[in-house]
Amino acid sequence: MHTIDTVSRDPGRHRVLTGDRPTGPLHLGHYFGTLQNRVRLQSLGVELLLVVPDYQVLTDRDVADRPAEHAENLVLDYLAAGVDPDRAVVFTHSAVPALNQLLLPFLSLVSVAELGRNPTVKDEIAHSRRSGVSGLMFTYPVHQAADILFCKADLVPVGQDQLPHLELTRTIARRFNERYGTRVFPEPEALLSAAPLLLGTDGDKMSKSRGNAIPLGATADETARLLRGAKTDTDRHITYDPDRRPEVSSLVLLAALCQDRAPEEVAEEIGHGGAARLKQTVTEAVNEHFRPLRARRAELAGDRGHLRRILRDGNERANAIADTTLAEVRAVMGMV
Template sequence: MTTAAFRPRVLTGDRPTGPLHLGHYFGSLQNRVRLQSEGAELFIVIPDYQVLTDRDTAEKLPETVEELMLDYLAVGIDAERAVIFTHSSVPALNQLLLPFLSLISTAELHRNPTVKDEIQHSRQAQVSGLMLTYPVHQAADILFCKARLVPVGQDQLPHLEATRTIARRFNARYTRGGSPLFPEPEALLSAMPLLLGTDGGKMSKSRGNAIALGAGEDETAQLIRGAKTDTERRITFDPEHRPEVSSLLSLAGLCQGRDPYAVAEEIGEGGASRLKALVTEAVNEHLRPIRKRRAELAGDRGYLREVLARGNARANEVADVTLAQVRTVMGMTY
């Protein structure tokens, strides 16, 4: 039997800025459920403070947080084992931001390519200082619980590298050759192929081009019918030259457990209409049990609040211990 001492700790999470979609599901959520089943200790942060990085106000947070929790539990996250918590409920985690900021230069923050992309798509008239410190806040998310594994997409690797840099510099500056306080977390990259949004761009909650896990079957069909393809009638899997068509083929393959080349061969000369019909059927069939479970959970909002309260309490226990250790090695215990 796996003991707690040997359970790898994993930190992951999603900003409460809108419903989770198929990109999240195949890119991250499935992986979390797999890690949990293999014995990992799963910490899932809902970073409500970080909503303010690219928008002026955080709107409808209670509802959005509950929607995230519905998605987590519906796909198979175990509420009895996973620690699901909100940023704003863990003061000690956020206090780590101050010493961590002293370990990274403004030039390094300005060079972060993920920050540059977020700034480009920001909803703010002027970018706030919180946006620039986003990678350091994420470092606090990861290091407060001393996570060793962080499931990320390719675009999030710069943030994880910033976390590794902060951990390394903190250990070198304050532990003075002794046992390091913080591990340097490793990235756990998904093997999922790139899924594009229905407009052919990056699938994103904020860009209105994604299929939400909680969407109904008719809404899903409508969104897929409107997905961008091309004018070639014969359907082939060619990610380089036919990215939109190939993304739809990948989605069907993921839902059906099939090779996208085989899906393309089946459609053949059926064209975009046959492709979209097959994808719609595959997506709705795959998500049907998840959506059923989600609807059942939505009927008991009190249970969702109970799960979150337990997670917040556990996250605070861990964060308080870590902050006390940080203050000790920094000589700040008065």
């Protein structure tokens, strides 16, 4: 396992693959959980690939809702956060046919039981609110393995809870290499980050699909309105105690992240000011911290053609990588 600190010792030898499903706008949890670290990795000189896995949206719904629009908006959020498209490859899953061809040989390397035990699949099924799930749902972790392995990424940013999923990708790489007697794929390692867990306004995990998030592109007034409705508790004295007071502590942490301060210091400063003072502090901190990002985002949003050109260029670069990998795979499988 690696951290950003260990990667910084030799950043040029690493290739990182990560991405976000195009199901809606990115929010503050994404920014502090992943976007900041992507920009840091890019600044260090790590080769960065960002996939927009539009096909994977179909795993938990019949029809992908406005996938092209959502893909462009993801690019918009990436650029506003500081991702440099000249140094990172930003591409859509569906635009890289050779990547998706890897799904078939990879599926032959795992059992149905292994797919059913995968935490990602189990969690998605639990939250799908459906009486049955599609066959594509069970291929979800293998599709993600193809995303990672097509470019031979050696590092994948994950949280501690996502380690079991990455292990399936490592298993697929290892089994392929063993079956065909040559090392085609690296076994990618986890790039762990101490990503802060920010709760949504309802006290549950901040999520695009649960309607409890504050989008990166929210205006100052929208941010204030959303935070006014955030769940707290009845104790007027504000403290930072994530175990006993998760909702209050998440708001304190959000202000602390925006101000680059310790959450305990923020809580002590608010003291007996209660929930009203807490929400005011958080609102001011968020709006001040994200003011430059939101200004960049608004400017970039005026040129949708620029966003499409970035995706077209990224798709071309990703296709070149995928074609090379698929040719190598077909050769070792004896299919040339």
